[in-house]
Amino acid sequence: MSKSKSLSPVWWPLIGLAVLVAVNLALNPAFLNVTVLDGRLYGLPIDILNQGARGLVLALGMTLVIATGGVDLSVGSVMAAAGALAAVLLAEGHGLAVALTAGLGVGLLAGAANGLLVARFGIQPIVATLILMVVGRGAAQLMTNGEVVVIKNDAFAFVGNGTVFGFPFAPLLAIALFVAAQLFLRRTASGLFIEAVGDNETAARFAGLGAARVKGLVYVICGLCAGLAGLMAAANIRAADSYRMGENMELDAIFAVVVGGTALTGGRFLLLGSFIGALLLQTLTTTMYNLGVPPAVAPVPKAVLILVVCLLQSEHARRWAVSLVKGGKK
Amino acid sequence: MASLLKKLGSFAAGATLLFAASAALAKPLTVGFAQTGAESAWRTANTNSMKSEAEKRGINLKFADGQGKQENQIRAVRTFVTQGVDAIVLAPIVETGWEPVLREAKRAKIPVVIMDRKVQTSDESLYACFIGSDFYKEGAMAAEWIAKNAGSRSKIVELQGTPGSAAANERRKAFADELAKNPALKIIDSQSGDFRRSGGKEVMEAFLKKHGKDIEIVYAHNDDMALGAIQAIEEAGLKPGKDILIVSIDAIKEGVQAVVDGKINAVVECNPLFGPKIYDTIAKIKAGEPVERSSYNVDIVIDSTNAAALIGQRQY
Structure with a gap:
C-alpha cells in the first residue's frame, strides 16, 4: 500500500472501469461480446464507445479549461446551438461543408465569448460561462422555432453514426483528437503553459507568459469541442432537439475530468485520466441498462461509484483508509 | 387655445362613440393565460391552440410565459387579478403552492381554470375546474391496442419517460394494470429514455444486445423515444414495425408519419x-352554467387504419 503514493491518478478511474466491467461480465457473460453485423462491429462495448464519443470530446476541452483553474458550464447549451444551426442549414438545403463549418463556428464563437469574458474582463468563469449556458439554449430554440428538426442528409449522419472499416467513426474521431492533443500539449511547451497559468497566474505572468492569451485560448478550444459534440449528437439521432440536446452534459464533462484526476483548482492535468473518466461514465449508464436497474434507483449506484473513485483520488481519504486497515490489524 | 379645446372635444366625442360601440358589441371577453413555458413541441402546440382559438372567437387573450418557474406564474396570475380579467387559465408547473394567489383570484371573483396538470389545494372552491390530459387512459389504450393486435407476440420492452414525471408514472402504471388482465403479455425489460430521442436510441441499443431476438414489442412513453428506438432497431438489421411491433404515445406529426410509413404500428x-x-368551459362559467369538476381531452388511437387520413391535419 505504501506504493500508492507514487501511483498515477489515472489508475483510480481505470480500476473503477475494470470493476464495472467485471460486475457486468459476472451478471451477463455476453457483455463484452462483439459480432459483425452488416459489415460493422456490433455489441455493447461498441455502443459504449459510440454513445460515449460526445462525452469524450467534451471532456477533452473541459480538461484544458479546468487545468487553468476555470470551468465551462456552457458546453451543453453550445452543443444544442451548434447542432440546431447545422440541422436548420441542412433542412434549408445547404451542403455538408456549410453545416459542419457553421456548427464548429458556433462553438468557436461561443468559446471566444467565454474567453473574452474570463481572460480579458476577469469575470469568474462560473458566472461568465453561465451566461452562455442560458443564452446558448435560447438561441438554439430560436433557430429551430422550438421544434425538433429532422436531418435527412446521410453524409452528415456519418459524423455520429458512420463506420470506418466496421469501426464507429465518432469514437475514432474522439480518440484521434485525444492523441493529437496529448502529442501537441506534451511535446511542446503549450501544456506546461496551461499548467503554469492554472497553478499561479500571477507567477506565470511575471515569468513572461501571456497568461490571458493562454486562458482565452483554452475556452476557444473547449467551445470548438462543444460544437463538435453538438454535431455528433445531432448526427447520431439524425435530429436536433434544441430543448434536450446536451442537457446536463456540462456536468458529465466536469465529472469525467475530476474523476480522471485533474483537480478543479487548476494546475496539473491528465488527458488520459479524462478519457478514462468519460468512458467510465458512459459504461456506468450502459451498466444500468445491462443489469436492468430500475430507472428510479439508477442514480444511486451511479453516485456511489463516482464517490468511491473520487475518494480513491483523494490522498487524505486513501491515507485514512490505510490507517483504518492497519489500526484494525493491531 | 380654442382649437386645442376643439381638438379635445372631438377626441372626447370619439372616445365616447368608441366606448358606446364596444358596449353594443357585447364587451369582448378578456382571458389571462399563465403558461408553464416552452419546454417541448407539445407545449408549443398547446400555446398556439390557445392563441389561435382566442383569435377565432374574438377573445382578448393575455399570455404570460412562466419560463419554467412557479414564481413567474404566480406573478402573472396576480397581474391578471389586478387587471381584472374575466377569467384566468393556469397551466401549473408544479402541484403545490398556489393557494394564496388562487385565493386572491377568488376574492376578486375571477374564475380560474386549471389546465393540463393538477394543483393541490385544501379548498376545492379556489378554482372553477380542471381540464387535462388523461395519462392513465393513454397508457391503458396503448396496452389495449397491443392486446388486440399482438397476435402471437408477447415479450415487451418498455421505454419509460423521465422518472417521477406524472406522464411517465401514469403511463407505466396504466400499462402494467392493463397487462395484468392479459397474462400472455409480459414486460421483459423497462428502462428510462428520459422522453428523449437520444435516450430512446441508447436504451434500445442496450436492450437489443441484451435480449436479442426475444424483443417482440416496444412500448414507448412518447413518440420521440420510439423514433430513437426505430433507428437502433434499423441499425441492428431489423425492421421496425414488422420484426418488432412499436406502440407509443403523443402522436406528434413525425410519429403519425412513422405510422403511415409502417415503422410505428400505433x-x-x-x-x-x-x-x-x-373557451367553451369559460363561456359556460360566465353564463352561470354548471361545469364538470375535472374533465379530460378526448384522445384517440392512430394506427395503419386511420393514420393516412389524419396526417394531413396534424398541427404539431
Whole structure:
C-alpha cells in the first residue's frame, strides 16, 4: 500500500472501469461480446464507445479549461446551438461543408465569448460561462422555432453514426483528437503553459507568459469541442432537439475530468485520466441498462461509484483508509 | 387655445362613440393565460391552440410565459387579478403552492381554470375546474391496442419517460394494470429514455444486445423515444414495425408519419389542442352554467387504419 503514493491518478478511474466491467461480465457473460453485423462491429462495448464519443470530446476541452483553474458550464447549451444551426442549414438545403463549418463556428464563437469574458474582463468563469449556458439554449430554440428538426442528409449522419472499416467513426474521431492533443500539449511547451497559468497566474505572468492569451485560448478550444459534440449528437439521432440536446452534459464533462484526476483548482492535468473518466461514465449508464436497474434507483449506484473513485483520488481519504486497515490489524 | 379645446372635444366625442360601440358589441371577453413555458413541441402546440382559438372567437387573450418557474406564474396570475380579467387559465408547473394567489383570484371573483396538470389545494372552491390530459387512459389504450393486435407476440420492452414525471408514472402504471388482465403479455425489460430521442436510441441499443431476438414489442412513453428506438432497431438489421411491433404515445406529426410509413404500428394521441374546450368551459362559467369538476381531452388511437387520413391535419 505504501506504493500508492507514487501511483498515477489515472489508475483510480481505470480500476473503477475494470470493476464495472467485471460486475457486468459476472451478471451477463455476453457483455463484452462483439459480432459483425452488416459489415460493422456490433455489441455493447461498441455502443459504449459510440454513445460515449460526445462525452469524450467534451471532456477533452473541459480538461484544458479546468487545468487553468476555470470551468465551462456552457458546453451543453453550445452543443444544442451548434447542432440546431447545422440541422436548420441542412433542412434549408445547404451542403455538408456549410453545416459542419457553421456548427464548429458556433462553438468557436461561443468559446471566444467565454474567453473574452474570463481572460480579458476577469469575470469568474462560473458566472461568465453561465451566461452562455442560458443564452446558448435560447438561441438554439430560436433557430429551430422550438421544434425538433429532422436531418435527412446521410453524409452528415456519418459524423455520429458512420463506420470506418466496421469501426464507429465518432469514437475514432474522439480518440484521434485525444492523441493529437496529448502529442501537441506534451511535446511542446503549450501544456506546461496551461499548467503554469492554472497553478499561479500571477507567477506565470511575471515569468513572461501571456497568461490571458493562454486562458482565452483554452475556452476557444473547449467551445470548438462543444460544437463538435453538438454535431455528433445531432448526427447520431439524425435530429436536433434544441430543448434536450446536451442537457446536463456540462456536468458529465466536469465529472469525467475530476474523476480522471485533474483537480478543479487548476494546475496539473491528465488527458488520459479524462478519457478514462468519460468512458467510465458512459459504461456506468450502459451498466444500468445491462443489469436492468430500475430507472428510479439508477442514480444511486451511479453516485456511489463516482464517490468511491473520487475518494480513491483523494490522498487524505486513501491515507485514512490505510490507517483504518492497519489500526484494525493491531 | 380654442382649437386645442376643439381638438379635445372631438377626441372626447370619439372616445365616447368608441366606448358606446364596444358596449353594443357585447364587451369582448378578456382571458389571462399563465403558461408553464416552452419546454417541448407539445407545449408549443398547446400555446398556439390557445392563441389561435382566442383569435377565432374574438377573445382578448393575455399570455404570460412562466419560463419554467412557479414564481413567474404566480406573478402573472396576480397581474391578471389586478387587471381584472374575466377569467384566468393556469397551466401549473408544479402541484403545490398556489393557494394564496388562487385565493386572491377568488376574492376578486375571477374564475380560474386549471389546465393540463393538477394543483393541490385544501379548498376545492379556489378554482372553477380542471381540464387535462388523461395519462392513465393513454397508457391503458396503448396496452389495449397491443392486446388486440399482438397476435402471437408477447415479450415487451418498455421505454419509460423521465422518472417521477406524472406522464411517465401514469403511463407505466396504466400499462402494467392493463397487462395484468392479459397474462400472455409480459414486460421483459423497462428502462428510462428520459422522453428523449437520444435516450430512446441508447436504451434500445442496450436492450437489443441484451435480449436479442426475444424483443417482440416496444412500448414507448412518447413518440420521440420510439423514433430513437426505430433507428437502433434499423441499425441492428431489423425492421421496425414488422420484426418488432412499436406502440407509443403523443402522436406528434413525425410519429403519425412513422405510422403511415409502417415503422410505428400505433400511436395513442395526447392532444395538446386545449383551446376550444377551455373557451367553451369559460363561456359556460360566465353564463352561470354548471361545469364538470375535472374533465379530460378526448384522445384517440392512430394506427395503419386511420393514420393516412389524419396526417394531413396534424398541427404539431
